[in-house]
Amino acid sequence: QSVLTQPPSVSAAPGQKVTISCSGSSSNIGNNYVSWYQQLPGTAPKLLIHDNNERPSGIPDRFSGSKSGTSATLGITGLQTGDEADYYCGTWDSSLSVGVFGGGTKLTVV
Amino acid sequence: QVQLQESGPGLVKPSETLSLTCTVSGGSVSSDLYYWTWIRQPPGKGLEWIGYIYHSGSTNYNPSLQSRVTISVDTSKNQFSLKLSSMTAADTAVYYCARESYTALDYWGQGTLVTVSS
Numbered sequence: 001q002s003v004l005t006q007p008p009s010v011s012a013a014p015g016q017k018v019t020i021s022c023s024g025s026s027s028n029i030g031n032n033y034v035s036w037y038q039q040l041p042g043t044a045p046k047l048l049i050h051d052n053n054e055r056p057s058g059i060p061d062r063f064s065g066s067k068s069g070t071s072a073t074l075g076i077t078g079l080q081t082g083d084e085a086d087y088y089c090g091t092w093d094s095s096l097s098v099g100v101f102g103g104g105t106k107l108t109v110v
Numbered sequence: 111q112v113q114l115q116e117s118g119p120g121l122v123k124p125s126e127t128l129s130l131t132c133t134v135s136g137g138s139v140s141s142d143l144y145y146w147t148w149i150r151q152p153p154g155k156g157l158e159w160i161g162y163i164y165h166s167g168s169t170n171y172n173p174s175l176q177s178r179v180t181i182s183v184d185t186s187k188n189q190f191s192l193k194l195s196s197m198t199a200a201d202t203a204v205y206y207c208a209r210e211s212y213t214a215l216d217y218w219g220q221g222t223l224v225t226v227s228s
Contacts, residue, residue, distance in 0.1 A: 002156060035214035037157075044206055044221050045157065050214035088157055090215070098172050099147070099159030099210075 003028060004089055006102035011110055012079055020074040020105045022089035028100055032092045034072040036065055039086040039104075048087075049074065079109050112137040114207050114219035122201075122226050128194040132207030132219060139188050140165045145210040146190045148181060150203040151221075158203075162210055163190055197226045 005023040012018040022034065034052050037045035047056055049065035052072065064075040072089055089102040118130035132146070139146055145162040152158075161171035163181040171179050175194070183190040194201060204223050208215040 033213040037215070044218040045215070046218070047214055047216050050211070050216065056216065090157070090159075096173065097170065099149075099162075101157040101159065104156045 002103040003093060003096070003100040004091070004102035006087075006089060006105045008103070009106045009108065011108040014079055014081060014109055016079050017075065017077045018079060018107065019076075020087050020089075020107070022072045022074070022102050024070050024072075024091065024100075026070060027095035028070075028091050028093040029067065029072055030070040031094060034065065034067050034089055034091045036063075036072075036074045037088045037090065038083075039088065041085070045088060076107070081109050083107060084109050112209060112217045114209065114217055116205060116207050116219045116222040118205075118222060118224070120223055120225060122197050122224060123228050124198055124226055126197055128192070128197050128201070128205075128224055130192045130205055130207075130222065130224070132190050132192075134188045134190075134209075137209065137217075138185075139183055139190055140185045143211065145170075145212070146181075146183065147208045147210045147215060148192045149206045149208060149215070149218075150201075151206070152200075152203045160192065160194075160205075199226050202226045 036049040039045045052067040053065040062077045086104045093100045113135045147162040148160040178195045180193040204221040206221045207219045209217040
C-alpha cells in the first residue's frame, strides 16, 4: 500500500486532455515539493515535473503540474499515443523520513 | 549530460547479500547540490525508495529496509554502491540508481533486474 494515492488507470482519446491525481497528507505533499515521473514500457522513470509545477528542460508544455493542500495533479494536454505510460508522483515524507511514491497510474490513449 | 549506470549480479541466492554499484558520468558524486539515491521496482509493481547518500557519507535509509541496507560512496571512482543483506524472493526487483536534487530525482540509471532464487 503506497503512502500516496493515485488512480490505477486513466484513459482518453488522442488530442484530448487528462488529469492524474495524487493524494497524500500534511507530512508529505502538504509540506514538501511534489515531482512526477513518466515510465514508458520497459524503461526507467523519467522526471516530468519537479517543485510541484516546474518542467525540466526538454519536457513539452503539454505536461503541467499543480498542488493544493495535500493533493497534487498532473495534467497532460494534446494526448499522443506515445504518452501511453505509467505515471508516478513522488515527494518526501517528513514524518517517516523517507521518499515516497504513489502506486502509479497507467495512462491509455485510445 | 549526466549518466548513471548500475552494475552487479542479476541473480542472488536467498539469504545472500546483494551488491550493486552505480557509476556516474557527466557529473560528480562530490557535488554539494545532490544526493545519490537507490530505488527499486518489483516486477509489475510500483517504485520503492531505498535510501540515499551525500558525498560526505551521510546516509538516510527507508525504515522498512534499514536493518539490511548499506549505501556507500567512492568519490575517487565517482561511484556509489548498495548492499542489501538477507535477500529473499520479496527483494526481486529492478534496482535503479538516481541523482536526487533535494526535491526530485532528475537523472536515473537504466535499471538492473535482480532475481533472488536458489
